[in-house]
Amino acid sequence: MTGALMPDLWEPAGTYLNTASYGLPPRPAWDALQEALDDWRGGRTSWEHWGTPGEEARASFARLVGVPPETVAIGATVSGLIGLIAASVPDGTRMLAPDVEFTSLLFPFLVQQHRGVSVRLVPARELPGEIGPDVDVVAFSAVQMASGEVADLDAISLAAAEHDVMTVVDATQAIGWLPLHASRFDVVAAHGYKWLMSPRGTAYMSIRPERLGDIVPTTAGWYAGEDPLETFFGPPLRLADSARRLDTSPAWFMWVAAAPTLAIIEEVGVEAITRHDVALANRFRAGLGLEPSNSAIVMSDAPGAAEKLAVAGIQAAVRGGRLRTSWHVYNTESDVDRTLGVLSG
Ligand SMILES: Cc1ncc(COP(=O)(O)O)c(C=O)c1O
Numbered sequence: 001m002t003g004a005l006m007p008d009l010w011e012p013a014g015t016y017l018n019t020a021s022y023g024l025p026p027r028p029a030w031d032a033l034q035e036a037l038d039d040w041r042g043g044r045t046s047w048e049h050w051g052t053p054g055e056e057a058r059a060s061f062a063r064l065v066g067v068p069p070e071t072v073a074i075g076a077t078v079s080g081l082i083g084l085i086a087a088s089v090p091d092g093t094r095m096l097a098p099d100v101e102f103t104s105l106l107f108p109f110l111v112q113q114h115r116g117v118s119v120r121l122v123p124a125r126e127l128p129g130e131i132g133p134d135v136d137v138v139a140f141s142a143v144q145m146a147s148g149e150v151a152d153l154d155a156i157s158l159a160a161a162e163h164d165v166m167t168v169v170d171a172t173q174a175i176g177w178l179p180l181h182a183s184r185f186d187v188v189a190a191h192g193y194k195w196l197m198s199p200r201g202t203a204y205m206s207i208r209p210e211r212l213g214d215i216v217p218t219t220a221g222w223y224a225g226e227d228p229l230e231t232f233f234g235p236p237l238r239l240a241d242s243a244r245r246l247d248t249s250p251a252w253f254m255w256v257a258a259a260p261t262l263a264i265i266e267e268v269g270v271e272a273i274t275r276h277d278v279a280l281a282n283r284f285r286a287g288l289g290l291e292p293s294n295s296a297i298v299m300s301d302a303p304g305a306a307e308k309l310a311v312a313g314i315q316a317a318v319r320g321g322r323l324r325t326s327w328h329v330y331n332t333e334s335d336v337d338r339t340l341g342v343l344s345g
Contacts, residue, residue, distance in 0.1 A: 002333045005268050005276050010330035015314040015338055020145060020173060020297050020326035023197035025257055026264050033199075033257040040253070048229065050252035053259035057192070058244075060262035061204045064175060064270060065182035071212075073205045073246035074255075078172055079104040080219065081189045081205040082139075084246055085168060088215045092116035095137040096165075098124035100146055105139050105170040105189075128155035137166045142174035142188075146319045148297025148326075150178065157184045166211070177277045177296045177328065179270050182206040195296075195328065196265065198258035201251040207243050215246060223249040273329055280327040280336055287340035297326045302343045312342040 004010060009026040016024060025033075032053075039045045054074055062069040075081045086108035089095075095109050099121040109119050122130045124144065131138055138160055143150050160167045167185040174180055175188075176195025182188040189205040192198035207215065217224055217239060224247050225231025226240040239245040265273070277296035285292060288300050302308075305323040309316050316339075317324045325339070 002276065002279060004332050005272060005329040006264065007330075009264065012330050015312075015335045016330065017309075017314060017316040017325040017327065017335065017339065019194055019197075019328040020148075020324060021194070021317050022200070023176070023194050023328060024330060025197055025199075026261055028260040028264065029198070029257040032260050033253060036253050036256040047252065050256060051228070051250060054250040054252075054255035056259040057198075057202065057255055057262050058204070060259065060266055061175075061190075061192075061196075062206070063266060064262070065171075065180055065188060065206060067182045067206050070242035070244075071182075071206050071209055073207065073243040074250060075203045075205065075219070075246070075248045076201045076251060077104065078170055078189045078191045078203050078205075079108055080248070081203055081246070082168065082170070082187075083108040084205075084215055084218060085187055085207075086112050086117070087218060089117060089137060089166075093118075093136045094134060095119045095139055096127070096130055096135045097121055097139045098127055098141070098144070098151075100124070100144065101139075102141055102145050102170060102172075104172075105141065105168070109137075109139065124149055124151065128152055128159045131156070131159035131163055131165055133163055135163065135165050137168060139168040140170070142169050142171040142180055143178060143295065143297065145173050145297075146324075148173075148293075148295040148299055148324070150174075150294050153180070153184070173297070176265060177270070177273050179274060183208070186211050192258050192262075196258070197261045197328075199254040201254040202258040205243070205246065207246070212243060212245075217245045219248050220245065221249055223247045268329065276329065277327045277331075280331050280333065281325075283333060283336045284325060284327070284339065287336065288343075296328065297324060299324055305343055308342050308345065309339070312338075314339055314342060 059069045168187040171190040175190045192202035193200040282292040
């Protein structure tokens with residue numbers, strides 16, 4: 001039977017099938033966070049070292065998606081990071097996106113409509129075929145939160161390259177379980193609180209170096225300097241040359257928990273996580289009589305499912321009236337079998 005990956009590190013209180021809503025922290029992350037909070041409460045230390053984990057997490061994220069850390073910015077939300085991109089595209093930019101897309105990717109572009117930025121929506125699987133000379137930006141989730149559908153990354157990146165279209169990817173539901181090479185896309189943003197099992201407030205955005213100069217760092221403050229400890233006071237404007245010019249000052253404690261978690265993900269390896277998560281998802285699908293798929297998220301229509309799971313204390317979600325279960329490192333085959341048993345009861 002498949003057990004959890006690194007089972008000693010996670011302590012779910014029951015069967016937890018809702019990583020697509022939020023992921024659970026491994027013990028070293030929890031311990032590091034408690035220690036930092038304790039230091040904070042007691043005023044025991046200075047603060048500078050609370051910035052270090054943000055840098056470690058940036059470097060881990062960069063390795064996970066195969067780009068240099070200088071091309072990764074950190075912030076607090078995907079919408080905030082994507083907002084920098086949307087606010088910087090030229091007037092009249094024509095954006096293409098899937099018709100059921102999460103608003104953190106859409107709203108930042110929709111609020112630019114007053115300057116002629118337009119958004120055209122098409123069914124997700126038609127996205128690659130719709131990329132053509134009348135598109136300037138294609139923006140999409142690598143994995144859809146409402147369906148679990150994995151985007152055809154190869155077809156989209158090929159079509160975009162052919163027509164010189166800027167690619168903006170929300171990888172929040174992907175990074176942590178799906179291998180994704182960020183260098184294939186202009187922008188890849190992801191929040192860390194789901195599959196990267198970090199606290200909310202830890203978001204990342206990789207940006208292709210050629211695009212960096214076009215982005216106006218409207219949220220720049222002391223942390224957007226090359227060495228934040230040297231950019232406390234006064235003009236002139238002195239931003240980092242790297243993507244950290246798009247950083248916002250870190251929510252210290254959140255990053256204290258993020259860094260050890262990403263280190264563990266690197267240690268386990270994303271390929272092992274893909275195999276584990278998708279195998280559990282497919283075992284669950286098989287139990288429901290569904291065809292196998294390539295996703296760690298399973299949507300299903302079992303009647304009364306949400307109520308049955310709630311009574312059994314199994315955590316899952318309902319999206320668009322359908323049951324959404326998501327399978328990650330701390331889940332096991334016994335979670336699958338228990339859930340199937342509850343649903344068939
Ligand atoms: C695909 C996707 N993107 C982004 C987010 C979070 O967005 P934000 O960081 O703007 O809160 C979520 C949360 O459900 C999501 O599913």
